[in-house]
Amino acid sequence: xxxxxxxxxxxxxxxxxxxxxxxxxxxxxxxxxxxxxxxxxxxxxxxxxxxxxxxxxxxxxxxxxxxxxxxxxxxxxxxxxxxxxxxxxxxxxxxxxxxxxxxxxxxxxxxxxxxxxxxxxxxxxxxxxxxxxxxxxxxxxxxxxxxxxxxxxxxxxxxxxxxxxxxxxxxxxxxxxxxxxxxxxxxxxxxxxxxxxxxxxxx
Amino acid sequence: xxxxxxxxxxxxxxxxxxxxxxxxxxxxxxxxxxxxxxxxxxxxxxxxxxxxxxxxxxxxxxxxxxxxxxxxxxxxxxxxxxxxxxxxxxxxxxxxxxxxxxxxxxxxxxxxxxxxxxxxxxxxxxxxxxxxxxxxxxxxxxxxxxxxxxxxxxxxxxxxxxxxxxxxxxxxxxxxxxxxxxxxxxxxxxxxxxxxxxxxxxx
Amino acid sequence: xxxxxxxxxxxxxxxxxxxxxxxxxxxxxxxxxxxxxxxxxxxxxxxxxxxxxxxxxxxxxxxxxxxxxxxxxxxxxxxxxxxxxxxxxxxxxxxxxxxxxxxxxxxxxxxxxxxxxxxxxxxxxxxxxxxxxxxxxxxxxxxxxxxxxxxxxxxxxxxxxxxxxxxxxxxxxxxxxxxxxxxxxxxxxxxxxxxxxxxxxxx
Ligand SMILES: [K+]
Ligand SMILES: [K+]
Ligand SMILES: [K+]
Numbered sequence: 218x219x220x221x222x223x224x225x226x227x228x229x230x231x232x233x234x235x236x237x238x239x240x241x242x243x244x245x246x247x248x249x250x251x252x253x254x255x256x257x258x259x260x261x262x263x264x265x266x267x268x269x270x271x272x273x274x275x276x277x278x279x280x281x282x283x284x285x286x287x288x289x290x291x292x293x294x295x296x297x298x299x300x301x302x303x304x305x306x307x308x309x310x311x312x313x314x315x316x317x318x319x320x321x322x323x324x325x326x327x328x329x330x331x332x333x334x335x336x337x338x339x340x341x342x343x344x345x346x347x348x349x350x351x352x353x354x355x356x357x358x359x360x361x362x363x364x365x366x367x368x369x370x371x372x373x374x375x376x377x378x379x380x381x382x383x384x385x386x387x388x389x390x391x392x393x394x395x396x397x398x399x400x401x402x403x404x405x406x407x408x409x410x411x412x413x414x415x416x417x418x419x420x
Numbered sequence: 421x422x423x424x425x426x427x428x429x430x431x432x433x434x435x436x437x438x439x440x441x442x443x444x445x446x447x448x449x450x451x452x453x454x455x456x457x458x459x460x461x462x463x464x465x466x467x468x469x470x471x472x473x474x475x476x477x478x479x480x481x482x483x484x485x486x487x488x489x490x491x492x493x494x495x496x497x498x499x500x501x502x503x504x505x506x507x508x509x510x511x512x513x514x515x516x517x518x519x520x521x522x523x524x525x526x527x528x529x530x531x532x533x534x535x536x537x538x539x540x541x542x543x544x545x546x547x548x549x550x551x552x553x554x555x556x557x558x559x560x561x562x563x564x565x566x567x568x569x570x571x572x573x574x575x576x577x578x579x580x581x582x583x584x585x586x587x588x589x590x591x592x593x594x595x596x597x598x599x600x601x602x603x604x605x606x607x608x609x610x611x612x613x614x615x616x617x618x619x620x621x622x623x
Numbered sequence: 624x625x626x627x628x629x630x631x632x633x634x635x636x637x638x639x640x641x642x643x644x645x646x647x648x649x650x651x652x653x654x655x656x657x658x659x660x661x662x663x664x665x666x667x668x669x670x671x672x673x674x675x676x677x678x679x680x681x682x683x684x685x686x687x688x689x690x691x692x693x694x695x696x697x698x699x700x701x702x703x704x705x706x707x708x709x710x711x712x713x714x715x716x717x718x719x720x721x722x723x724x725x726x727x728x729x730x731x732x733x734x735x736x737x738x739x740x741x742x743x744x745x746x747x748x749x750x751x752x753x754x755x756x757x758x759x760x761x762x763x764x765x766x767x768x769x770x771x772x773x774x775x776x777x778x779x780x781x782x783x784x785x786x787x788x789x790x791x792x793x794x795x796x797x798x799x800x801x802x803x804x805x806x807x808x809x810x811x812x813x814x815x816x817x818x819x820x821x822x823x824x825x826x
Contacts, residue, residue, distance in 0.1 A: 220628075234438075234640070246702055329440070433633060497698040499652055499698050500648075501654030532643070535648055
């Protein structure tokens with residue numbers, strides 16, 4: 218009846234919030250061992266005040282900004298400005314997973330539209346690729362020439378800030394590339410607040 | 421009907437939680453560019469153990485404690501002790517906003533009364549002022565002699581930990597002063613856990 | 624009636640979430656002054672990548688890892704890997720409370736089972752002891768030979784991630800020992816994500 222349905226609604230909402238909002242394991246999570254191993258150029262104007270410093274530090278870690286894992290693979294309140302900010306309206310990020318996983322979904326999170334100063338910097342059309350480095354854990358190894366395509370998706374700024382995309386044909390990989398093909402209209406930067414990778418660990 | 425009303429209650433509660441609890445933009449937010457640029461004297465006994473260190477570091481940044489932005493302009497769990505602690509039962513804090521804003525409300529947050537060891541350190545009567553420095557972004561610039569009055573408000577310890585106060589006659593400013601006229605009875609310090617500034621960005 | 628009951632469910636869920644999930648004061652909280660003052664050996668493999676470093680830093684602080692307070696006495700999203708990881712399937716942690724407290728409950732939190740990579744590392748059977756050092760705040764003081772027994776409890780991996788255990792015969796203490804007698808099956812380490820101590824402060 219109605220009462221039971223509503224009670225389930227409450228419980229479901231609470232359960233998901235308490236479970237990182239997706240209720241799923243995240244194999245890209247920094248505290249679990251996930252790492253950003255490559256990305257396109259970052260904007261030097263991520264947040265007022267630390268532009269010049271960030272610009273200087275950037276690219277010291279073989280091209281990977283030292284705060285990348287904290288920005289996009291670590292849970293936080295995801296308030297405006299707390300993101301990895303790619304230069305321009307498109308770009309990519311490569312993530313090494315904590316272990317090989319048969320990837321069945323990814324989740325992209327932007328700051329909440331109610332709090333955002335501007336939603337134009339949110340990714341719009343994205344593409345997911347993956348590859349398997351067979352235990353090569355070198356942080357700065359190059360991806361192979363041929364990557365496994367895992368789907369095209371669209372992040373909608375009118376929706377919930379946390380949006381999951383199911384992969385129709387799961388493959389086992391230990392690296393995932395997130396390609397942002399375009400954003401919601403910001404000419405200078407594109408912000409990635411959090412990226413999660415879900416699936417079944419390969420045994 | 422009842423079922424729809426309750427469903428809306430659930431959704432509203434979840435939406436606000438996911439949106440920094442206010443569902444509004446915060447122009448004082450540290451990751452957005454907000455900065456504490458002045459404050460009255462801090463207590464040297466903010467938390468057991470880091471009293472002496474804090475006391476030493478304090479006032480090195482032209483009188484602004486280096487952790488001020490983290491303490492009161494950054495979202496956190498806002499657990500007891502994680503605050504900017506003014507010396508005595510009254511004082512003030514000056515905040516530079518990320519950009520000029522027609523301020524229509526401010527929000528003061530104290531730690532939750534259920535978790536607090538003592539609610540006496542909460543601000544009680546507050547006054548909000550503002551000024552417009554016309555793009556002078558110098559961190560330690562002095563406020564002008566005449567400030568714009570934006571209202572008198574009272575924070576109630578019996579209410580929700582997050583309390584918003586509407587400004588009846590909005591003005592466009594880029595700095596806001598929070599004056600704590602008195603607190604809820606603590607003689608030695610007054611804690612500010614988070615301060616948010618809302619409004620319409622001036623174009 | 625039904626409508627009122629459900630509304631109370633919603634309010635209760637929201638209230639607890641906003642109040643550190645327990646709605647109680649936590650006298651072990653790091654920002655309140657709680658400190659880890661001793662623990663059994665930690666695993667050197669807490670998280671991929673920082674194993675060797677942690678191993679080296681460990682035991683510099685008279686046997687207390689410098690990140691202990693952050694790991695288990697500080698609120699966070701409690702995502703997988705963000706824990707104090709004891710070596711093996713059993714061990715203990717000693718915590719100095721912010722002040723003497725008549726302890727009436729403790730709370731043990733593990734990462735959410737929906738997000739966890741593996742729940743085997745969760746504590747199972749635990750024992751709580753306490754002692755009163757009479758204001759001796761020395762960080763590395765030894766506990767007395769005879770401790771006050773405060774109960775035996777079991778953490779269930781099928782339950783909520785936050786589990787509180789009531790102490791049937793409260794005693795006033797300023798230190799608490801959490802003994803993990805065994806875990807849920809992990810042979811190499813046991814993870815403690817957060818430990819809270821509740822009660823009535825002694826006046
Ligand atoms: K982030
Ligand atoms: K705070
Ligand atoms: K933790």
